[in-house]
Amino acid sequence: MKPKHPSRLELALQASNEGVWDWYVDEEEIYYSDRVLGFLGYPRDEAPNILKHSDRYIHEDDQPELQKAISEVLSESAPDTLATDCRYRHPDGSWHWLRIRGVLVPAEDGSSDRIVGSVIDISRRKNAETALDEERHRLHELIENIPVNVYYKDTDSKFVLANSSTAKKLGAESVQDLIGKSDHDFFDARHADVARANELEIMETQKPQIKVIQCETWEDRENTWAETSKLPWLDRKGNLRGTFGVTSDITDLVRSQRMLTSLAEELQSRYTAVEEELHLAREIQQALLPQSLEGLTLCDSSREVSFGCRYAPASEMAGDFYEVIPISQHSIGFFIGDVMGHGVRASLVVSMLRGLMEKEREAATDPEWFLYGINEGLVSILERANVTLFATAIYCVVNLKEGTLRYSCAGHPTPITVRLGKAQQLKLQGKETNPALGLIPGTPFKAEKLSLDEIDRLLVFTDGLHEVENEHGEPYGVERIIAQLEDHADEELSTCLDRIIAEAKAFSKTNEFDDDVCLLAMDVGSGL
Template sequence: MGWGCRVDKEMIPPEEDRLELALRASNEGIWQWRVSDHSVQYSDRVLGFLDCSSDNAPNIFTDIDRCFHENDREHFKRVLEGVLKQDGKELFGVDIRFLKDSGSISWLRIRGACVRDDEGYPLMIAGSIIDISRRKEAELALEEERHLIRMLIENIPNNVYFKDMDSRFVMANQATAEKMGLKNSAELIGKTDHDFFTAQHADKSRRDELEIMLSGHPQESTVERETWVGQEDSYVITTKIPWYDRRGNVKGTFGVTSDVSALVTTQLRLSKVAEELRIRNRIYEEELQLAHDIQRAVLDDEIPDISIQGGHQLSFATKYIPASEMAGDFYEVIPISKTEVGLLICDVMGHGVRSALIVSMLRGLLERERDSARLPEWLLYGLNDGLYRILNKSGITMFATALYMVFDLEAGRINYSSAGHPMPMLKKDGKVSFLKSDQEVVGPALGLLPETPYCGDSLSFDAFNQLYLYTDGIYEAENAHGEQFGREGVSDFIAELEDDMPVQEVIDHLTEMVGEYCGGNGYGDDVCMLGVELAGVRG
C-alpha cells in the first residue's frame, strides 16, 4: 500500500513561524545586536537561558564583565573584536560560562553572523544561543577523571602497565618506558616482552599472563629474574591481576613491578632483604589495591558495631549504600581514649574516580591529624588545609563536607564542628529535632579555602537518647515524580518508631523505606548514616 501526501498551502505556517518551530525543535534561541546603537534583542528562549526577562536582560556584548566568568572574558573580547573590526571575520562563535543573577553558572554556545555596510564596518550581528551546560559538565568530569587516573599511575614509584589479550602493552607509566630504554610511554604501546627480554623470560611471562587471564587468579608478590637482550639481568617483585572491563569480560592483565636488583645482589639478602622486601611489597600492594579498587570499585559493606563504656554507655550503628561503583561518602570511628571516641562523616563532591581518590586523600590526611582528634575545629582545620594544598597543586576544584563529633563519656558531653555538613538529628522522648547551635559551627567545605578557621560547640548527653549523622543522599532521594524525601521526612519517620528500637534497626528501617520511596530509580546518591544510642549510666 502506498502513501500519498496532499499539501494544503493555507496550513503551511509563514517563514518566520517555520523558523521558530525549527529553533524550538533544536532547543536554540535567537538574538540580534545592532552595533550602531548597541541595542540587543533576545527571543523568549534566550531570555530563559539568561534567567531574566526582557526588562532586565543584560547586553552580553557590552556587559561582558557582568555576564561572563572571569576566566572566559578575555577570550570573548578577542573573538568579538575580530568580528567588529573593519572587514573582520564574518562569523562569531564562543562556548562560554554565563553568570546568572541567582549566582549559578551555565555554559552557553553563542553563534552569530555579521552584516556589514559597503565599507566593511559591522551594522548588525545576529545568531543563536543554546545551553550546553550538561554536555560541558560531562566533558569536564571525564577529562578530570582521566587526569586523576594518569596522575595516580605516574606517581606510583613502580612500573605500572596494562597488557591486552595478546600480552601487548596498551598503557604504561613513564617509569616503565624508561626501564625499557624508551623516551616515553607512547613508544611502548603495541610492543611485547619479546621486544626487550630474552625469549626464555618473555615466553615465561606470556605463559603466566595466559594462566592469569584463563583462571582469573592473580600472581602476587613473585620475585622474578629478568633476562635482557644486551644488558645485565635484573630482579623484580611482580604482581599481576586480570584486567576486566566494566561488564566483567577479561581484557588482559594489569601489573605492577618493583625493581629489587640492588637488594638481591647484596650480601644482606638473607636478613635485611627479607624485611625490605616486605616493606616495599606492602607499599606497592597498597598502591595496587587503590588502583584495583578504582577499576573494580569493590566496597566493603560490613557494618561495624562498637560499644564504649566510661560512665555512660554508647552503641554505634552504621549504614553505607554507595550509589555507583565508586563512592564519595565515608565515615570514621576514632577511638581517642577509654572515655572518648570521635565520629567523622564526610561527603565528597560528585561520584566516580575523582570522589574515590579524594576519599583516599582524606583518609590519609586523617591519619596525619590524629593528634587533633580531641579538638573538632582543629581536626577539620588540618583536613581542610591538607586537602586544599593537594587540590590546588593539581589545579583541581573539588570539595568535601564533613562533620566531626567527639563523645566524652566521662564529662557526658559532645564537642563538635562542621565543614559545610548538615547537622545531626537528635531523638529524645519520642521527639526528633535537628541540632542547633548559637555558635557559627558550620564552616566552609573542605578543600575550598586555605587556612580556614573552624568553630566548635558542645552538647550535653541529656539532650538525646539517640543521635543520627547522615549525608545528603538519604533525604535528597527522589521518587518517580522527582520529589525529594526531605530532611523532615527522615525526621518524621524516625519519630514514629518506638523509642526503644535499637539504632541499627532504625537505620535499617529508614533506608529500606526510602529505597521503596525511590522505586526503581535508586537513591541517586551515596547514602551514609551513623547512629549513636545512649544506653544509660553504668553503675
C-alpha cells in the first residue's frame, strides 16, 4: 500500500502559510485548521468564532467591513466570494492583521449556508506598508513645504513631477499644469535652450551638475538668478529616466553682489579677528588656570599634603576648569567645575564663575556657603540674560590644623579616596543631593566632613573621564578609575595621574577624550 501523501491543496496552503476555516453560518461552531489556530493563539477547544462574534475580537474600525463582506457573500445578488483584511486582537493583547478569504457553498438540502475559506497573518506586510506609507507621507510633506523648487523631468526634459514651489515660480496655477511641459513653455528660448543642453549632458554622462548659478531670462518679466543642482534620474534597476533637480532663487543675493562682496570681506576680516581673539581667549583661559600643582604642598609638624592635576580640554574653549585657593597657613581650598557644553558660551560661564569665586572669597573656608554664593550670583546673571545653563562643581577645603577635609558637591561626582591601598568613592549623607550651579536660586548647600587620617590619596574629576566610551558604547566608568587608583596606589601622584589618563584614552574608541577632562588629586603624608 502506498503511503498517503498530502494533497496538492494541503501542500499549496502549507507553502503559502495559509490556514483553512469552515463555517455553517447558522451555527456557533466553526472549524479552524492548525495553521489558523496558530494565527489566533487559541487551542482548538477554546478557539472563538471570530466571524460571528467580530465585536469581541475584531478591531472596531474593521468590524463594519467584515460584516458587510459576510452579508454580501450570503446575498443572492452579490458575488459568492468573501475578501477582507482586518485587525484581530490576539490573546496576548496585541493586534494582528489577518487576510480572510472565503467562498459560499450554498446548501442544496435546505440546511444553513456554508462558507469555506482561508486565513493568513499579514501583520508583517501591513506594518511594512504602514511604515512605507508614513515614509512617503513624510517625504511628500518635506518636498511640498521646503522653500526650494524640486522637480523631475523625463528624457525630453518635460516635467513629470514637481512641488508647489516650482509651480509658483514658473507661474503655473498648479503642479498638474506643469506636467508634460518643458522650460520652453515658461522661459525665453535662450535660457530654455541652455537648460535643455545641460540636461542632455547630464543624461549622456550621468554626471551631476551641482550648485550651478544661472541667470534665468523670461519673455515677460525681469531676469532672475537661481542656484541649481541637477542629477541623472535612474530607476531602481539603473535605467535612465531623465533628470531631477533642486533650484533655489538667489535673485536678491545676486542683485546685492557688490554689497555682499564687501560685506564678505568685512566678515572675513572680523572672522579672522574673532579667530585671533578666540585663540587669545584660550591662551588667557589657560593662563588663568593655576600654574602646575606639581610641588604645591601644605604642611605642618604632623602632616604634609601635596597636590597634582591633569587638564585635557577637548576644544579651543573649554568648559572644565580648576582653581586652588590659598586660605591660610594651614588651610587651602581647591575647586573643579564643569560647565554644560563647549565653546565660547561655556568659556564665558567659566569666566563668570571665576569672577563669582573671587567675589565669594571670604566664604572660601566653608564649602557650603562658598557654593551657595556662587550659585546665587550665577542664577542672577543667567536669569537676566534669559539663558538656561548650569555647571557642576565640587569645592574642597583642607585644614591641617583641624586635620579635616570638608567638601560640597553641586551636582558633581564625589571624590574617590585611597586608604591603605583600598579605593572607594565617597557617599553623600542623606538622600537629597545638591543641585548643579545656576539652576535653582536660594538653594542651601550641604557639606561633608572627613578626617585626613582616613586619606592617603584623594581624586576629584570631571565627567569627561568616566563617561568616555569604547567602540561598543560602554562608558569607562567610576569603577575603572577606582581600580586604577588601587593598582597605582604605591606610585608617585604624578605617575598615578598619568596612568589614569593613559588607561582612559586607551579605552576610548578614538584613543582621545570626547569631552573636557580635569583631574585634581592630593596625597596626605606625614609632616616635618
